[in-house]
Amino acid sequence: MSSIATAALGTAAIATGAAAxxxxxxxxxxxxxxxxxPLLPAVGSMLFIKEQAVYLVRTPEGLxxxxxxxxxxxxxxxxxxxxxVCPCHGARYDGMGRVTAGPAPRDLPWxxxxxxxxxxxxxxxxREVAAGTVAPLAxxxx
Amino acid sequence: MEGxxxxxxxxxxxxxxxxxxxxxxHLHPALVSERALRFSTTLGAGIAALTLFGVLVTSGxxxxxxxxPASAYASLIELxxxxxxxxxxxxxxxxxxxxLLIVALLHxxxxxxxxxxxxxxxxxxxxxxLLGLLTLSALSGYTLVGDQRSFWGASVVAGLLAHLPVAGxxxxxxxxxxxxxxxxxxxxLFALHVTLLPSLAFGxxxxxxxxxxxxxxxxxxxPQAERVPARPHLLGREVLVALLVLTAVVALAAAMPAPLxxxxxxxxxxxxxxxxxxxxALQELASQTPSLVVLLVLFVAILxxxxxxxxxxxxxxxSLIPSAKERVVLALSAALTVxxxxxxxxxxxxxxxxxxxxxxxxxGAVVLALSGGTLATGRRAGLRAALLTLAVAYLVFTxxxxxxxxxxxxxxxxxxxxxxx
Numbered sequence: 001m002s003s004i005a006t007a008a009l010g011t012a013a014i015a016t017g018a019a020a021x022x023x024x025x026x027x028x029x030x031x032x033x034x035x036x037x038p039l040l041p042a043v044g045s046m047l048f049i050k051e052q053a054v055y056l057v058r059t060p061e062g063l064x065x066x067x068x069x070x071x072x073x074x075x076x077x078x079x080x081x082x083x084x085v086c087p088c089h090g091a092r093y094d095g096m097g098r099v100t101a102g103p104a105p106r107d108l109p110w111x112x113x114x115x116x117x118x119x120x121x122x123x124x125x126x127r128e129v130a131a132g133t134v135a136p137l138a139x140x141x142x
Numbered sequence: 143m144e145g146x147x148x149x150x151x152x153x154x155x156x157x158x159x160x161x162x163x164x165x166x167x168h169l170h171p172a173l174v175s176e177r178a179l180r181f182s183t184t185l186g187a188g189i190a191a192l193t194l195f196g197v198l199v200t201s202g203x204x205x206x207x208x209x210x211p212a213s214a215y216a217s218l219i220e221l222x223x224x225x226x227x228x229x230x231x232x233x234x235x236x237x238x239x240x241x242l243l244i245v246a247l248l249h250x251x252x253x254x255x256x257x258x259x260x261x262x263x264x265x266x267x268x269x270x271x272l273l274g275l276l277t278l279s280a281l282s283g284y285t286l287v288g289d290q291r292s293f294w295g296a297s298v299v300a301g302l303l304a305h306l307p308v309a310g311x312x313x314x315x316x317x318x319x320x321x322x323x324x325x326x327x328x329x330x331l332f333a334l335h336v337t338l339l340p341s342l343a344f345g346x347x348x349x350x351x352x353x354x355x356x357x358x359x360x361x362x363x364x365p366q367a368e369r370v371p372a373r374p375h376l377l378g379r380e381v382l383v384a385l386l387v388l389t390a391v392v393a394l395a396a397a398m399p400a401p402l403x404x405x406x407x408x409x410x411x412x413x414x415x416x417x418x419x420x421x422x423a424l425q426e427l428a429s430q431t432p433s434l435v436v437l438l439v440l441f442v443a444i445l446x447x448x449x450x451x452x453x454x455x456x457x458x459x460x461s462l463i464p465s466a467k468e469r470v471v472l473a474l475s476a477a478l479t480v481x482x483x484x485x486x487x488x489x490x491x492x493x494x495x496x497x498x499x500x501x502x503x504x505x506g507a508v509v510l511a512l513s514g515g516t517l518a519t520g521r522r523a524g525l526r527a528a529l530l531t532l533a534v535a536y537l538v539f540t541x542x543x544x545x546x547x548x549x550x551x552x553x554x555x556x557x558x559x560x561x562x563x
């Protein structure tokens with residue numbers, strides 16, 4: 001349970017929007033899944049989840065999680081155009097996390113995402129999945 | 143005590159023959175050569191470094207009274223805003239550290255330039271160890287500030303150290319703890335910075351000075367006739383250099399506060415996130431070289447420097463001024479390095495596959511300088527040319543590193559978003 005973090009959408013999130021998206025280290029009860037759609041990134045865009053250091057990627061098929069941790073020396077990459085750039089040594093990745101330039105030895109890993117029945121999003125930081133893997137969104141949230 | 147009969151009045155001796163030698167006067171020989179007195183011989187580096195070390199220990203001891211590793215940044219803000227002279231004290235510590243790095247580097251270049259390592263291999267090794275301790279002190283020091291540079295600097299160093307074969311993971315756990323970077327790791331680095339590193343440095347400084355004295359002091363070969371009493375001639379100059387250095391660093395601290403960036407944000411490094419000036423070259427090297435190769439380069443460089451007295455076959459010390467033939471070799475080496483690096487950076491700009499080209503260009507230049515210099519004028523000249531190549535590469539990497547702007551693109555340092563050095 002501790003390795004699974006849940007995106008908990010409380011009342012604060014309604015007031016301040018996506019920036020207030022809170023991540024709890026436990027499975028949060030009382031999640032109002034009806035809040036999910038306005039806080040999700042739009043299809044084709046992504047949202048940085050600060051506490052998890054991941055980019056939540058929304059595709060037409062669902063939600064994926066791309067680690068923001070640079071595979072070179074562990075800084076956090078930033079969005080730059082359609083891809084990412086590391087501000088510490090200039091490693092560059094495309095929007096899928098593939099290395100395009102600079103010193104990074106590996107692509108950015110994609111992490112397992114689970115969209116629960118109640119609409120809560122769980123990201124497992126320890127479980128790497130194939131690039132581009134997304135979890136389908138629950139019908140209600142879509 | 144010079145076999146003096148007890149009870150003889152001290153006042154009867156001339157002042158320069160003071161009969162109660164203290165530890166400090168024991169460090170001086172009775173007579174010194176006039177050459178050793180000249181500023182151009184020593185750069186005053188020994189006394190300047192000792193003075194700065196004293197300032198660092200004193201200001202550091204006072205800073206430690208208010209510093210709190212668990213809330214580093216907040217304790218520095220309080221120090222600077224609420225404690226009288228707190229800002230000046232931190233500035234004094236910061237600029238003394240920068241000053242000591244510069245003085246140590248100049249001293250290092252002088253010793254290499256004069257091939258003074260050749261006759262005093264033991265003190266060369268002690269000096270190298272001191273340079274290493276100084277680097278580690280500077281590194282651990284800037285991780286204690288609690289700003290962005292501290293956090294991401296520590297993060298990158300831990301990341302690099304983790305690449306070290308066999309011992310990497312253990313060393314990271316030892317120095318940074320097993321959790322995420324934060325108060326616990328800062329506590330470890332603080333302990334390292336204020337206990338082990340300075341006490342080791344103190345021991346090696348004593349050994350370094352003792353060894354200079356044992357080896358006959360500076361310019362040991364001078365005939366007796368060209369010598370003058372150390373007191374007042376040497377002592378007077380030493381006091382002068384110490385006072386000048388002290389004045390300079392106090393004036394600097396009063397005029398310029400130590401840099402303090404925005405507080406550490408574990409979710410968002412600055413763009414760009416730059417190392418302090420003395421690590422810019424290493425950061426630039428790391429930005430285009432696999433991490434294992436960076437560690438290998440450091441290892442080989444340290445090993446080669448440590449072996450320098452035994453690689454050099456010319457025996458005694460040389461002159462800082464190279465011969466005409468040697469000057470050609472050195473000029474060619476420097477030009478080759480700059481040209482090679484310019485071409486390599488051009489290649490990197492055109493193709494992502496060429497990203498290790500600058501590091502390879504330096505390697506090529508070192509090999510060419512070493513072999514070319516050795517063939518042209520002997521092995522010492524070859525070594526000097528290779529060392530000059532490394533020094534020029536360090537300088538070029540530092541300059542390029544200083545010009546890295548937002549998203550790691552090249553920009554002039556004064557342009558917006560380039561980030562401070």
